[in-house]
Amino acid sequence: MMFTVEDEEEYERVMEAEREMERQRENCRRRRRKKRPPKKPPIVEVEHAADEQETKSQTEQLKEWMDDELEFFAGHRCIWERSSGSKAGRCGGFEDKTTLSPMQFTHCIPGIIPPRAAVTGSTLQIYSFKIVELSDDLKWPLRVYGVVAARDTVDRNRNLLFARSRIRCQVLTENDSSLCLTGPSRAILAVDPVDFEVELKIHDGGDERKDRELIWAINHYDIAYNGEQPSLTFHSPLCRAELRLERLPTTVQATILSVHVVGGGSLFKSGGQVFCSSSSADSSAARREKIVLLDYVETNSAAKNERHLDGYLPLSRNVVSVEFGGGLEVVVKVYGGSGCTCGHVYFPFQYCNISQGTCSVSGSEVEMVVAWSRLVGDKMDMLIEGYTTQA
Template structure:
């Protein structure tokens, strides 16, 4: 593909080569979407990707953030039940690296029985850093139970939600978090940890200014590891929540329908780690929160 003269006249030879490599790479993941009738990139290419590893993960701190609440299949053209595998990932503006929200291999698909079922999210593993926009990539397939080829279920880099592609409409629900701190959670079963081998219950979180609930652990959800780890640690499916500096983090623990407990935790500039215990039926839980403060100086450019 020829580059426009007016955009190349002031570039050096090396810059021209890098620009040309970017143009060459983009068609590798540009596909026709029969559901929308458009030909669009299915992966990130808003910036030069000549030497950019699209599959590399990276950690960085943040200033503004978002919480991804849930990812649901609003419509399935092939009905239910379906076995879904693949990835849903986010890229933020600090480094554009992969931050996986959902990541399952073909050998470990998630069974969706109806449109009420949400994907069991295992990320993000860190808070997302956002200034004015964020990018998602969706690559989901249906696992075939016979010798048929697996079909693309949802694929692309959506410019808007809901995401209409292939055989589905997928909805990503998220909430903006201005001037955020990162809360990293750990939950242990104390009394009874030696007796109990698993935790049957549900843990959800939200902020005092936004009641959109984030599921951290649900023993009934597909793929949840209910077995307790070392020292009675609960294997949280998600353990990171972004919290506005001036708000609190609400943690709700449930054990069976009749037993629940809510706890409000707040960031303290003088204390980065907070621990507290609570009774939940026959369980005694220890909740530990590690707060990571906003760091405005560590923004990373491509």
């Protein structure tokens, strides 16, 4: 394959853009070690009216800080477009979503050598994204909308964890400040560093122009830098948010295709929850956090949704990572007047194909279907081998 002078120049521009991105990340780390959301307005003693005019109010300080965050995010976007979004990068637009399916290799035959693009590797398991602290400038509840996304090196596109428009904003309260995650849409490969981007706004209730930026931030997960820490923190002038995650060493991806109440009856008359947890091959390892797939608190909406779905439960997310040699346990918990009842199915790890299981919950039979697949190591390998990459 021959490389032209233009190709070499384009490659050098891409490499310089990536070096600039790393410099920006390091500057961001230094800046955030110095800055934290102010809890209370600074107390400043002044003697003259002129001094009072020179003293910036807390609101002005918050606005300046948020302007800095927005400027930094814009710089991050510009650098991405110069590198990954360039002619050499060929990753499309900054807001383009990953089109790779979590069931890319579900069809493979056990025992047959898989395609080169099909791998097992280290991935990030996403547990929750929570607003853990507000500045004095904000009060609960908050009506939040926007995007939380991961970006790995498989295709360098956005893998959405949360995405809501203004008309579908989520109400967060002090007692329930976790976003209702809908992703990832495929496993997040953690062999190389992973970027996380957060763009969240507060719905003002009236004119959209009055909506405020809640948090506009970027964070970077790198096993060499972050170690095995269980969370990433995102700072904003108005709040602090925490993304709980875990790096699993060697994994495949599982897609919970359906959780179905046989006969179509209403299971969550008093509310309930569907969640799962993965296990490792090491039986002595600590139990992992649960991943919430569906959480019904408002019983009226639960009954209404179940009635129109013929017993299929509308899971908010359904793709998880499962460690090699381990398994996946899916649990259905039903709330009642005197407590709760649970049913669960354990699915042993598989490289491919479909698993099915049933359990009994509150007198109803519940069927579960899970699809298994190896990971996509690199989108370019998929294209070279002639695979389609549409999810």
